[in-house]
Amino acid sequence: MKRVAVTGGIGSGKSTFCGLLAELSGAKVYDSDQRAKELMNSHPQIVTDVIGIFGPEAYANGVLNRAHIASRAFGDKQLLGRLNEAVHPRVVADFEEWAESQTGPYVILESALLFTSPLVGHYDLSVVVDAPLEVRIQRAMGRDGVGREQIEARMRNQMQPSEMSRRADRTVVADGVESLRVQAAEIDQLIRRM
Numbered sequence: 001m002k003r004v005a006v007t008g009g010i011g012s013g014k015s016t017f018c019g020l021l022a023e024l025s026g027a028k029v030y031d032s033d034q035r036a037k038e039l040m041n042s043h044p045q046i047v048t049d050v051i052g053i054f055g056p057e058a059y060a061n062g063v064l065n066r067a068h069i070a071s072r073a074f075g076d077k078q079l080l081g082r083l084n085e086a087v088h089p090r091v092v093a094d095f096e097e098w099a100e101s102q103t104g105p106y107v108i109l110e111s112a113l114l115f116t117s118p119l120v121g122h123y124d125l126s127v128v129v130d131a132p133l134e135v136r137i138q139r140a141m142g143r144d145g146v147g148r149e150q151i152e153a154r155m156r157n158q159m160q161p162s163e164m165s166r167r168a169d170r171t172v173v174a175d176g177v178e179s180l181r182v183q184a185a186e187i188d189q190l191i192r193r194m
Helices: 014-025 032-042 044-054 066-073 077-102 133-144 147-158 161-167 179-194
Strands: 003-007 028-031 107-110 123-130 170-172
Touching: 003 014, 014 028, 014 107, 014 123, 014 179, 028 032, 028 077, 032 044, 032 107, 044 066, 044 077, 066 077, 066 170, 077 107, 123 161, 123 179, 133 147, 170 179
Parallel strands: 003 107, 003 123, 028 107, 123 170
Antiparallel strands: none
16 A cells, blocks of 8 residues: 655644545545544553653543643653654554555555654655745644744744755645645645556
C-alpha cells in the first residue's frame, strides 16, 4: 500500500488538504495527532509514562488533561521531548497496523511532527502544506479558541516551514480551497504513478 505523508505547521491547512486529497482519491486519512491523543487516553503504558512525566494532574477523572500538559510541555522543550518519546513509537506501530488493513489507491498520513518523529521513512511521498504566517496564526486562534501568544509559543516548538519544505518531496500552498484542490489533484496523480 502506497503512503503519502502530509505535514505542516499549526494552522497551515494540512487537514483541509488531506480532506481534499481523500475526497478526490477515496484514500483514507490517518490523523497521527488525533490518534496520539486517543492512545494517550487508552494505551496503558502511555498513560503510565505521561503520569510519570507530568504527575497525577496529567489525567482528570481518567481523561487526559490536555490543558495541563500543554501549559507545561509547550514551555519546556525537555518535557515535550520526553512526551514525544513516550507517545511517538506507539503511534508508528498503530499507523503500520492501520495502513496494512486499508484498501484503496493509497493511504494518507497526516502528521504535524512528521520530520521530527519516528514516522520518517514510513511513507513513499512527503508533502508540506504551508500558508502565510498571519493566516496560520488567525486560523489556529479561531480553531483552538486561544490567544495569539499561545499559538506563537506552539509555533516556536515546531520546525520552521522553510525547513519542512527543504525536507519534503513536495510543497503546496494553502492560499485558497480551489488552489488546494488543484494541488491535491497533482499529488494524487503523482502518488498513483509511483
